[in-house]
Amino acid sequence: MLDPRKLLLLRELARRGTIAAVAQAVTFTPSAVSQQLSALEREAGVPLLERTGRTVTLTPAGHLLVEHAHAVLEQLERASAALAAARGGPSGPLRVGAFPTAARVLLPPALTGLTRAHPGLVPMVSEIDPADVSAALRAGELDVALVHEYDFVPPVTDASIETEPLFSEPMYLTDRPSVAAARTDPWITDRPGTLCHTMAIRACQAAGFEPLVRHHIDDFGTVLAFAAAGQGVAIVPHLAALDPPPGVTLTRLPLSRRTLAAFRKGNGEHPAIRAAVAAFHTAITHLPL
Amino acid sequence: MLDPRKLLLLRELARRGTIAAVAQAVTFTPSAVSQQLSALEREAGVPLLERTGRTVTLTPAGHLLVEHAHAVLEQLERASAALAAARGGPSGPLRVGAFPTAARVLLPPALTGLTRAHPGLVPMVSEIDPADVSAALRAGELDVALVHEYDFVPPVTDASIETEPLFSEPMYLTDRPSVAAARTDPWITDRPGTLCHTMAIRACQAAGFEPLVRHHIDDFGTVLAFAAAGQGVAIVPHLAALDPPPGVTLTRLPLSRRTLAAFRKGNGEHPAIRAAVAAFHTAITHLPL
DNA sequence: GATCCAGCATAAGCTCAGCTTAAGGTCGAG
């Protein structure tokens, strides 16, 4: 019988590309991953990996098996979720990931509502950029996460991740009437690698220029303070700009940011996940949107 | 992560009822099965088995998990079948089960056609009564089997077995114009426990009497010889009565017997299974139906 | 072209999951 643990390694390899990266993701040594994949190949009776020099690539049969690995692992996830439901109401640790604004604005009311409704639940929050959420969910480091996606940034489609939309909010530009009008201004963006950074760059590119990025700041409160100090312009989401500092004017852009809940596919029926998503929805109704 | 091997044991327990029977089916000791199920229960975090004295029964949570076990094991079966397809054409051993008449009439032409089309395939045939096929398939002792079902006998529905209809044939009664006319005759049936035996009993019950069974004989050739010798009446399928001995008259009954191919769910795309079923279909076209 | 290093594979050893055998408890049938 095929071993789901080996299938999981193969799936990670398909996504990460190198055995070393897989090993790091599952906190094994590369040697262990190599041995497991070799064993899987032996059982499969058909080459799954092609070794070309110091790199490995999946064969067509390997890709085929990855598709089936998704299906198998999703069914196992469903089974686990069903068991969690059978154990009774939501309880135990629940690892929650959230981008900074959500952690500040949405999570406090959501968590109080969640723990009030389910005292046995112990939510554990980690701030995490949406770009890293898929990997963290797959690795089991998170159970549910708040992510966002922008008009300009295509959403991460991951066959093993499922999302549920929560709400949408408009974006604002500081001190300028339009993005195009900020062509020659210094910009304040999030750090490279974050989704917000990509969004700002893409928005400027759509307006026909490359932004002159002077500051890299993740916290929108600090961003607005910098803007108020004349250090540059920035694009900020509605929820981060509820109470702008004096001297900063905000212009609504024809851009929106959508916030979603993400979790492993098949895990949506897990009572703790259901409860968390429900708590998110409830908390949203009290948000000043 | 849930272990599919443990899930398989739980599924077998749901079907067989006792740990000892499961152990026999998978050729483990009962101790090993007990330990594995205990471990599964521990991982599940919820009681799956209820021990009442010397017997065990599944809890509702146990039954729930069995449903998910079906889904998981089916997906694994699909993955294996896909790998077999990736290995290339059908090859290797193929364990075929068949009831006696099929083994005699259908298999010889089907096997010659099969091995001619796929020289790498090594079919290994075992005669087996349809009543035992499900267990043998699940246990991996067979890959594909020829089974039949009668009008009077409800088909065995097994969540992990899939069937494909092959053909249907009429049934005949020896030396009497109707089943009701054989009320006081001695009967020749298959051995108790076989599907054919059940069919004969049910047919008589439907005609309003309990048959007086004198002989238990599985081979229909022998049955017809006995009938010719005046030893009793019998119900025989068309394919077993192509060449009746002198002195036996056959009356067609408003009964039919359907022959099907059976295999593990999810395994239908296995190239060897596909090839075998195709060969069955081809062989049928040459059958004198 | 020499050097470095990132990446993978293999060898050797060790730990633990999971099997077996052995022994004991429980309940129903005769």
Next chain:
DNA sequence: CTCGACCTTAAGCTGAGCTTATGCTGGATC
């Protein structure tokens, strides 16, 4: 009351699978 069927627990052993150590290959860098 005894026997037998059934399950569990204890103890021991084997092998799968992990780690560490080592070696090989090929691309990047100077």
